Amino acid sequence: MNVALRHLLWKDTRMIASLATAILVGTLVFQLMIWFTIWANASPSNIYYTIALWILMPNLMALGVPPMLVGSEEESGTLGWLRSLPVPWPLVVVSKSLVGVIAVGVSWVFSSLLLWMTISVWESVLPLTVESMLQSDAIRGFAFFSLELLFTGFFLAYLCRSPLRGLIILVPTIVGLFYAMQWVEAWWDSHEDPHHLWSIGRVLITIAYTAFLILMPLLPARRRLARRRSRKSAGPPPGLAERDDQPYAPSAMLGEASRPAMWRAFLWQAWRQQSRPLIGLAIVAVLLMTAFWLRTFLFGLTRPWVSSDNMPLIVSVVLVLVCTWMGCLCFYPDSISRRHFFLADRGFPKRHVWWSRIVAPALAMVLVLLLVHYLGAGFRTRPWQTITRSCCLLGFACGLLSSMWMSRSTLAFFVAPLLTLAILFASMPFLDHYSGYLSYVALAAIPLVVASWRMTGDWLKDAYRWTTQLRVSGYILLAVLVVPTTFFVVRFGGMPRELPEWRAEMMAKPMPKAFAWTSQPQSVPTIAGYLKPWLATHPLPIEVDGNLVDSPLMLRTRTLESLNLHGSNNTDALLESIQSAQRMLEWSKAARLAVLDGAVRPTEVLLYADPDERAALNTLYNRVLNLHVDAETLAMVTPAIEDALDAMASEDLREESWRMALAMEWRLYQSRRGPPKMFAGTYVDGGNYFPRLERRRADRNVDYAVHSLLSHRVDDGPPSSADFYTFGVPVDIWGTGTDTYYGRYEDRIDFYVGLGPYYKALIEQTLQCRRASDR
């Protein structure tokens, strides 16, 4: 190999050594954290973290190498010194490109090795559901994306003098390229290739595009590394222009009259050096969120490709990255070439320096948080919005600290995301059990911000000793620990008080005679099984095989199908539909009676009888309200509707059965052993961390919830101060449904039992009105 190239390669490798070390060590540490999580809890979802890490870390390397090799060299002036040596500029480009490709390649190999180890070691406990991502086509796609990221990064790094500007432009560029390529792929796949020519064309275009990607950086590199040519004049230029002859005359704005106060001066100076990149990042966030909002606004959330794609994840990641870099901008402009000495030399107050650097980036971050809040409908769920906001706050704090911490200023832009990732990965063991946990990661920002405040003196003096590093490490550890500590303190601190008297009353409450055997779950028939004889005499409008009958959920599903199957204009169909509703009301009533006898599990009422009753009434109501049903038809089906309504359980039966079911379920709950413990078919203890405490907390919450419900009128709905985490899935338990529109839609206790009679009253009123109007 050429000696010059060899030496350049050595130099470039050394230049990215710190970045490469940070990424490779980060990969290993994160992987160890995943292993620990799998070891603690072998949940299938953990495999996704491994896959995410496998893809993310090499791409972080691809993102970081160009600014480190080009931008930071330009910033430190060494690129200028290199230009003074007799080195051909293409050799410099080749060296940097080779080092970049090798670094990304090594990162891929290392990351893949760890993935392979994870899969090999944990294969038995983790059902592998990500085979499609490990196919050769997918791997080639990932590798190509890294290549694209690397060379686009090189192109922008040579093009922009500032490494930061290159990075900011790179984010929207690469997102745009990614989607453009996906669009091209989709277009290609949607067209037939009768002569098999397109596949050849596809290969050729891929080769051409790859060559273009690799050669693309040469153009700006020549401009940056080779001599600056100016166009030669044909003749000598005209005489001397005025030079240095202008008298010194500052603008009126900068005169004595407008002499700024110290705060104003600091804010002005900070804004001048931060404004451009901050505005750039803010524009990226605004454009991204606007596009994201428009997409939801134009197409809605019901389209399959909108509801199931990974856009919310991409948007979240980009926004967190944007906020992280906004944090980096706090002290980065002062750290370039140690400009902060200007502040230190003049003995400016630490407080002024710190606050003035925080204000503008913090406001920009608040803008991002507001965008997430107001334009975040595309995130599909409110918790996701909250998590995105939390991660944005955390990223900002990580950027803030890194911009002070890193002696090589550009490195902060890569260390900050790694630090954010590290703190997020530390949350991983808790995520499976505590769905609200991730919202708490914003708390980790507090120690990091405090750390940056405490470091300001050392930063100004550039006096980083090992004690400083130790202090920073301590603050980071504190940031990692503060999240679970606060979470569990809040979780256990917020436990409802004990209700000993009420418990004693409940334990003494008489239960139906048959209740004793309902406490042995295996021996208790399901309600469908229990109602088999009844079903024999009250056939459902559709054929139900034996297996379906054994499942109340399937029974209801099929009956609902039957309800909705028939058209509403035809009298016969209408009658069949009404009869189906009647059947459901009948079996719901039968279920209630069975519960009062203690013959079936109380959950049958809580989970099925109540919702079925409501579904049936809802169907009847829709039929009656339908104005296409003419008066004559309505008159014909009115007796059937009235029969159906009569079949419904009485108010007393409904309330009594519901209260009894709740009391029975509470009594059964007392006899259950966890973890995990269930109440009315839902897990109520968050996980296996601190199991004794979790059980006590779950017990108290169940007591409190049941006590509140039984003290309320059933028509009032749930108590207002419900604990969201009691039943694992936030809000779901109360059946509001708003946050689970696209989430898990499971059967849950329907505490809105008052809606059934409400519908019944409505139907009766509507019938009367229509009769009156017909007369």
Place this chain on the structure above:
Amino acid sequence: MNMATQNMAARNSVLSLKSVYKRFQQTVALHDVSLDVPSGVVFALLGENGAGKSTLIKILTGYESADYGHASVLGRDCDFESMEIRRKIGYVSDAPALYEWMTPPEIGWFTSAFYPKGFLTRYQQLLAEFNVPAETKIKNLSKGQRAKVALALAIGHDPELLILDEPTSGLDPMVRRQFLESMVDRAAVGRTVLLSSHQISEVERVADWVAILHHGQLKVVAPLEELKTEVQMVTATVDSLGSVVPVPRGEVLTEVHTGRQIRWIVKNLPDDWRDDFPPSAGATKLSAQRATLEEIFIAICDDRATRPVVEDDAALSRPLEALS
């Protein structure tokens, strides 16, 4: 500069500029600069800040190209053979940016790849002479030690021409002396040193030739001794303030009044200059002595200086151009 000297310089020149113009937007950096630097000399390029010295060096080293005119170094065109020029010359900028994470031996090893064999040996000898610690990273070296590393890197390949842009600014007297001695040593073995500086006292100690740039224009190019011989400082004490005395003959570059004393910097002062100041002229205590380079420099570059124009002497109306 006399004609013979001029011809000699042109004949043996290691670098040559012919009517070079360079402009950055509205700012004129160089205006009609023509220059020949003879070989084997220490050639000092003087000028105030922003005079165009660094631009001239950038054109010579091929980092910038002239808007008009021709520049060559060691017989090679700066526009088209910059790589060859860089191979032959050594260059130290005013603030050399070196890889701070490397140690001095590492940066020498790295740089040796771009020069012929022998670079590394000479470089290491120089570092030993300069007493630079080997195992300390460049970021931990003092400013003087960094400057020594930069100089060693620039002369490790024994270049025919060494270009130094403000090499001693910010260095302590000891390091400065070492720098200057090394330049004289190089000239002594037939190498050429182009030194850009405004440390005039230093230049005066080592330079063989001097060029003064002012507002992008070359005002003076001459051997230092010749310049100092030709330019004299005439001092006269007048009887009373406000007395009018005649201006000495020759090319008066500046006139300075300090109380009752008047000083003129005059080029080509005739031997019989005292005859112009009879007792009736009101001037007493007349004296003439060789001007220092600093006095010459200020006389040429000070925009606020008084330059008396003698109507019957056309030469005096263009004193600066006359010098070149």
